[in-house]
Amino acid sequence: MSAAAQERPLRIGEVAELTGTTPRTIRYYEEIGLLPEAEDREHGKRRHYTPDDVERLRELLRLKDLLGLSLDDLKRIVEAEAARAVLREQWQQTEDPTEQRQILEEALVHLAAQLKLVRARRTEIERLESELVARQRRVKSRLKSLG
Amino acid sequence: MSAAAQERPLRIGEVAELTGTTPRTIRYYEEIGLLPEAEDREHGKRRHYTPDDVERLRELLRLKDLLGLSLDDLKRIVEAEAARAVLREQWQQTEDPTEQRQILEEALVHLAAQLKLVRARRTEIERLESELVARQRRVKSRLKSLG
DNA sequence: CTGCTAGCTTACGTTTACGTAAGAAACCGC
DNA sequence: GCGGTTTCTTACGTAAACGTAAGCTAGCAG
Numbered sequence A, B: 001m002s003a004a005a006q007e008r009p010l011r012i013g014e015v016a017e018l019t020g021t022t023p024r025t026i027r028y029y030e031e032i033g034l035l036p037e038a039e040d041r042e043h044g045k046r047r048h049y050t051p052d053d054v055e056r057l058r059e060l061l062r063l064k065d066l067l068g069l070s071l072d073d074l075k076r077i078v079e080a081e082a083a084r085a086v087l088r089e090q091w092q093q094t095e096d097p098t099e100q101r102q103i104l105e106e107a108l109v110h111l112a113a114q115l116k117l118v119r120a121r122r123t124e125i126e127r128l129e130s131e132l133v134a135r136q137r138r139v140k141s142r143l144k145s146l147g
Numbered sequence C: 001c002t003g004c005t006a007g008c009t010t011a012c013g014t015t016t017a018c019g020t021a022a023g024a025a026a027c028c029g030c
Numbered sequence D: 001g002c003g004g005t006t007t008c009t010t011a012c013g014t015a016a017a018c019g020t021a022a023g024c025t026a027g028c029a030g
Helices: A012-019 A023-031 A051-067 A071-094 A097-144 B012-019 B023-031 B051-067 B071-094 B097-144
Strands: none
Touching: A012 A023, A012 A051, A023 A051, A051 A071, A051 A097, A051 B097, A071 A097, A097 B051, A097 B097, B012 B023, B012 B051, B023 B051, B051 B071, B051 B097, B071 B097
């Protein structure tokens, strides 16, 4: 469905480059279940990725770095998303609008939870920033009073 | 000079409580030179702290958590501040306004560097936040179109 | 003085998140 | 087909940031 899936598959080194990480990290994330393993890859053969996979990994790294989440935290998020994805498949097939609504509402809950985290962080950062600005002002005024 | 220094000294457990960390962490920070060690404490006797020390530790923990700085990064910051403090003492005694100005300007450089870090973080956080909001909107509109 | 709790020192242990090395196999260009 | 690069698997190594345990002491409460 995604246009991205049509293009030449990316190799692990390219993905690492694009996301600013290393092949080892990518394999490790797969190993702990943070990234999915292609079930049809034969032993010893190369992994390949789509641009969507790159975006996915970028997002995980962002959550990790910006929110300070551990890989375990991320895994929980990923698993929750996966669970919702399963339900989505089941329920979209039945085309029952009541169930579909429930799925979307769960997605909203999920997003609200993440937003809460992000906004809390932003608030803390802003407080830190304004304290630094205040100090800056004090130093500047002392500089002025020195002539 | 600080009013805080007049009050009953705090023990390590209280400081840990107040900063949301543990005594072990505080001792560790002292061990690696992140927190100063009172030079007059006899071997085996208790550490004690002022409310200013608590604030100091809070700030370090904030920089660590919000900016994702390592203890090594923090140590560099602390050392830079200490170096500036030494110069301040020396030069304030001489009461040479030219030197005093230089100290203040160095402080500004220091603050500007930290502010740059903090603002970069805030920008990233804000981008993440707006992406989440966008997703939220999409889900909400799909909900509405479901009736 | 006597308990009791919290703190001290020393030292080894642990978790997280990968790094690194070795040997083999997969592609890719020629 | 072949050399060169990249990847694969397996497994051991490691740095950072503390945790934990043991034996001992400070210092206060009664």
